[in-house]
Amino acid sequence: MIIDDLYAKVKQTSPLCTGLDLRESYIPADIAAKDIGIDEKLFLTAQMIIDATAEFSACYKVQIACYEALGLTGLKAYSRILKYLRDNGHIVIADIKRGDITSTAEEYAKGHFSGDFEADIVTLNPYMGIDAISPYFPYFKDKNKGAFVLVKTSNKSSEDFQEIDDSKGEKIYIDVLEALKNWGVDFLGNSGYSAMGAVVGVNFLHQIPKIRQVADGRVFMLVPGFGAQGAKAEDIAALIGQEQGGVVNVSRGIIAAHVGKDGDAKTIIHDKAKSMAEELLSCLK
Numbered sequence: 001m002i003i004d005d006l007y008a009k010v011k012q013t014s015p016l017c018t019g020l021d022l023r024e025s026y027i028p029a030d031i032a033a034k035d036i037g038i039d040e041k042l043f044l045t046a047q048m049i050i051d052a053t054a055e056f057s058a059c060y061k062v063q064i065a066c067y068e069a070l071g072l073t074g075l076k077a078y079s080r081i082l083k084y085l086r087d088n089g090h091i092v093i094a095d096i097k098r099g100d101i102t103s104t105a106e107e108y109a110k111g112h113f114s115g116d117f118e119a120d121i122v123t124l125n126p127y128m129g130i131d132a133i134s135p136y137f138p139y140f141k142d143k144n145k146g147a148f149v150l151v152k153t154s155n156k157s158s159e160d161f162q163e164i165d166d167s168k169g170e171k172i173y174i175d176v177l178e179a180l181k182n183w184g185v186d187f188l189g190n191s192g193y194s195a196m197g198a199v200v201g202v203n204f205l206h207q208i209p210k211i212r213q214v215a216d217g218r219v220f221m222l223v224p225g226f227g228a229q230g231a232k233a234e235d236i237a238a239l240i241g242q243e244q245g246g247v248v249n250v251s252r253g254i255i256a257a258h259v260g261k262d263g264d265a266k267t268i269i270h271d272k273a274k275s276m277a278e279e280l281l282s283c284l285k
Contacts, residue, residue, distance in 0.1 A: 220245055
């Protein structure tokens with residue numbers, strides 16, 4: 001299962017997930033100066049970043065919004081980046097955060113697990129319940145695909161709904177994690193983790209022991225917020241543990257590390273990814 005592949009990559013490299021949330025302002029000067037389209041500039045920038053960070057990254061997360069905002073040109077770059085990653089043996093998470101009724105979710109699943117936008121793992125929003133998630137199940141079972149489902153996000157206003165108490169006094173996001181764990185039982189890999197993981201940001205999170213208790217060693221985690229959003233490596237280590245049961249996404253902290261600085265962009269990005277991976281690994285030991 002894809003989760004076993006990802007877990008093996010974490011052990012081989014580090015828990016670092018490099019986020020390719022590219023903006024035009026992140027394009028290095030030498031690429032920006034070329035007489036080519038924006039789609040080619042974005043692709044060349046992504047290619048450079050991937051090659052610079054591969055030895056430290058367990059996987060890559062590509063935020064589709066950054067490319068959708070540029071229309072068909074941006075989506076052309078998005079498709080090429082996904083293909084480059086997969087052709088070079090990298091695990092790619094499509095950050096699409098989809099969540100819709102069953103018939104629509106079936107189309108989303110087909111669109112992001114096959115064809116021009118094929119990825120290995122997608123992010124999903126469970127707000128509409130299992131109807132919005134179950135159409136992806138056949139791909140988990142038969143096509144070596146997976147998902148990270150939003151449980152506790154890293155933005156400040158996540159508390160608006162995710163931290164509401166249920167009738168038993170439990171936080172809503174704990175209920176979501178419990179449901180996710182139960183949904184994922186049929187997709188457990190040899191690693192013990194399910195192909196259905198959870199997005200859990202440690203920013204504004206005060207229940208790390210509770211999260212670990214409910215996850216029960218079966219829910220692999222995608223942890224946002226490290227770096228620019230202020231999540232601390234020590235808190236992340238407490239969440240994913242020495243067993244490294246998760247990946248930690250860093251986007252602009254790595255891919256924009258060269259902006260406003262002198263020197264070779266690839267070298268700066270390489271060194272930043274190396275230092276962040278080493279910081280994470282140091283805290284996990």
